[in-house]
Amino acid sequence: MIQTRTDELSTSFLRRALQCVILQSHRQRWAGLLADALPTPCFLTGKNVLITGASKGVGEQAAAIVAEQAQCKRLVIASRTRPSNNARLAAKATFIPLDLDSKASIRAFVDALAAPPLDVLILNAAVVGLNAYQTNVLGNAALVQALIDAGKLSSTARIVCVTGDIYITEKNCTPDFTGNVARCYARSKLGLNWYAMALQEKYPALEVCLVHPGVIYTDLVPTSSVVVKYARQAVEVDARTGAWSVVIVASVPSSEFKKGGYAHNVMGWCTFAKDDPVNFAERRRVFCEDLAMRAKL
Ligand SMILES: NC(=O)c1ccc[n+]([C@@H]2O[C@H](COP(=O)([O-])OP(=O)(O)OC[C@H]3O[C@@H](n4cnc5c(N)ncnc54)[C@H](OP(=O)(O)O)[C@@H]3O)[C@@H](O)[C@H]2O)c1
Secondary structure (H helix, E strand, O other), X not given: OOOEEXXXXXXXXXXXXXXXXXXXXXXXXXXXXXXXXXXXXXXXXXXXXXXXXXXXXXXXXXXXXXXXXXXXXEEEEEEOOOOOOOHHHHHHOEEEEOOOOOHHHHHHHHHHOOOOOEEEEEXXXXXXXXXXXXXXXXXXXXXXXXXXXXXXXXXXXXXXXXXXXXXXXXXXXXXXXXXXXXXXXHHHHHHHHHHHHHHHHHOOOOEEEEEEOOOEOOOOOOOXXXXXXXXXXXXXXXXXXXXXXXXXXXXXXXXXXXOOOEEEOOOEEEEOOOOOHHHOHHHHHHHHHHHHHHXXX
């Protein structure tokens, strides 16, 4: 069972970062977002599931857990490149290429997706880079809109958006921002949070939530220094541990799922403080109006 916090999420990035890295995997287990087996009953049983960004890192491990442990009807994995080192995953999942930076690719992906409609969508793919808005926000919004328009998303689908606590360092998300890569990434995660909440409000029958999977040792932020690699491995969790947060949120029965909620790897379901940037209503409105126009294929 995922823990639910009654107090609000801190708006201090330092506090959230410390909460995350100290004994991360131990606290993740306490929060109910790290387990050895999927919850029973499992929401994924008999369902059509899509995981984006499944070629490596968290997405690949999430797909492996789902392939090994969930009795899905169909598991589709999507990214620009095929997962190369996971033979079991290849046997149980269908790979369809998808580049979230390209509307033509999104269209081709949706065309290639056979019936029946998807029941579970895990929006995991992301980049840290100057094009973070394009991939992490616009790409996801265009994909969801294209699936809805093509009748390829169930009206009661569950959509798990993989976000990151780093959004708390930013106050806005705009497509034209050209700061450094870290800020572009953080702003894109704030944008994704706004998008997810607006999507839940627009389609109340959907089950939409955000999940922060932890601070994880993956290629998202490449490291060349050996010292930094060791330091990261000491404090960050591995991709499999991070993937559990995502898969558990996708698997809990609807009675345990918080629509529009934020599942935090070491704190469970959380509520936002009033002054959290997620609650900047006017900026969110302007952002969502603009995104809706841009996301049309
Ligand atoms: N690592 C962390 O500490 C951390 C912390 C908080 C949140 N997260 C979130 O966790 C999720 C997974 O991150 P990760 O650490 O596993 O990163 P990763 O190892 O770099 O994997 C990113 C995945 O996204 C895919 N991707 C990138 N650009 C794409 C595009 N244009 N179209 C389609 N797929 C694309 C990549 O596949 P291709 O390159 O083959 O396309 C890859 O499979 C992300 O949403 C990230 O923001 C990570």
